Amino acid sequence: MNRAAFRSLSRAMFLGFVRDRAALVFSILIPVLFLLLFGSLYKGTNAPKVSVVEVGRVSLLDQAEATAPTQLAKVLSITHTDNLTTALNAVRKGTDNAAVQQQGRTLIVHYSIADQTTAGVVQAVFSSMVQQADVTAAGTSAGYQLTTTQVEDKSLKPIQYIAPGLLGWAIASGGAFGAAITLVNWRENKLLRRLRLAPVSVGSVVLARVGVGIFVALIQLAVFLGIATTPYFGLKLSADWWMAIPVVMCGTLAFMSIGLLVGSFAKTQQAATAVANIIILPMAFLGGAFIPLDFAPQWIKDVSYAMPLRYLVTGMQNVMARGEGPLTALPAIGVLLGLAAILTLISVRVFRWDSV
């Protein structure tokens, strides 16, 4: 392969991308705005802080406060009073979420079911606290840490599924639209034919385009991680987050191959855009990008297995947010690469250099 030709083709295609405002808006700006919007909207909804009124002395609570003050402070804010009636009134009004008193070995938690989420959190926090106390009393030395980390980490914070979901969608549409539109435009303006008349291999041209596509996807990844890991959004990357890079690369290949196939059939840019939309948009809803699969109805969960986007999103989620080992991304990578290979083979068969 001619390296100078490959380099200059890559450069020409990359400049074409960064100077195309529409492409920048669709592949970077809009996904980032979505991230800012959804990230802010759902920020903190999953782990609301519970305000608790301690009526009299509750030794269990004091003990917990003394042992693990920071962890507890994340979940509870505690105020003290000696008057049960005022405390109960505050709970009824919703100014406080729960009132707690201790009678001997019995812990009494008063809460309102007006806010069911908070009520759930109140129950969960105190039952785990009681369990912990039982375990400690039984003589084993399991610490409070265990309990609190369970409360914090078992459920994903919204940013941990919003970020990979929206990023997956951004990469999918960037790859599919980019490849389809490039192919159709180059065929229509005869650039494809011009390149065929130059002594460069088809491989160089394709590789340059794929290289630029992957580079753009990695920029999307960097921008997303940069924003989502700011303290405001608070995405915590797991140790093996780097495994998201190969997932992103394979995802780009898969979606560019979808674009390649669309571009092989479509005759005009409008047609290519419309068809790519018909493929990508439903996939964003059914593949776990816009609706997190954890909260999706069962039928969406079932359908999602047929959506290539699912593998890109869950692949990234597993290694970036869920803290599962790097190997957990391999099945997703396999599916994405397999799809890319199959669609590319089909595209080669239906490929046309010319519109006539």
Add this chain to the structure above:
Amino acid sequence: MVPGVSATISAQNLRKSYGDKAAVDGVSFEVEPGEFFGILGPNGAGKTTTLEMLEGLREPDSGQLSVLGLAPWPRNPELLPRIGVQLQSTSFFEKLTTREQIRTFASLYGVSAQRADQMLSVVGLDEQADQRAEQLSGGQAQRLSIACALVHDPELVFMDEPTGALDPQARRNLWDLLRRINADGRTVVLTTHHMDEAETLCDRVAILDHGKILQLGPPAALVRGIDSPVRISVESGQLDGAATEALTSAAGASTAVTDDGVTLTIATHDPGTVLSGLADRRALTGLRVQGATLEDVFLNLTGREYRA
């Protein structure tokens, strides 16, 4: 002309059909080194298909074809650096400046950026070097497209209707450029549907219609070959009826006169007699003399009006 290896292009009995329609139906010709060769014909005559076969973009259904001694089909990497192709539409990379375009094309042929920049000067686009290609005027874009076709210094250049859709000024500029390219020793093959373009530029033209070559030769010879009358016109009102009568009978039987009240036109095979007769009668105001053109050749060959 001796047919064989010395020819830059040798095409024997080329045929290409799309479905039932024969786009090119048994075309044979040779192009000599350094020649400016024109393929002329109305739209749909088979010009572009012929050119595409020469360039190696389409496979002929039958016939022999050699370009610079090589077979252009299938895609021949040995041949590609030696030919330059300027396409009908202006095919550029999106959003790149004029200079970036030509440098990108140059690098595909392993040609330096310096040489690419020189090529921009040759086609007179120095001032537009930093403009985006999509902002160029039609003539400028066409010149850039020619520069991109020439950047690797090919021996043989193909151009498909290079002056289509240009204004007359831009066309004339482009003609000068094309003449210079040919004067440098390059062989140029050009398709056009403009008769005047073929007449001014080409050493030889092949007139194509319905996929067949109707006639092939130097434009002047083709024009002389048809026995077409010379049209002599002067302002009306300088000759009375009797004088016109006398002049026409002196010039021979085939002489025809038309007068639309503004212009008196005499079509004759004996222009000498008519011109001296007009001079004797001091009736030369507004004189124009028009010989036959390639258009007449076409009309003569097909019996129908040339429609581009």
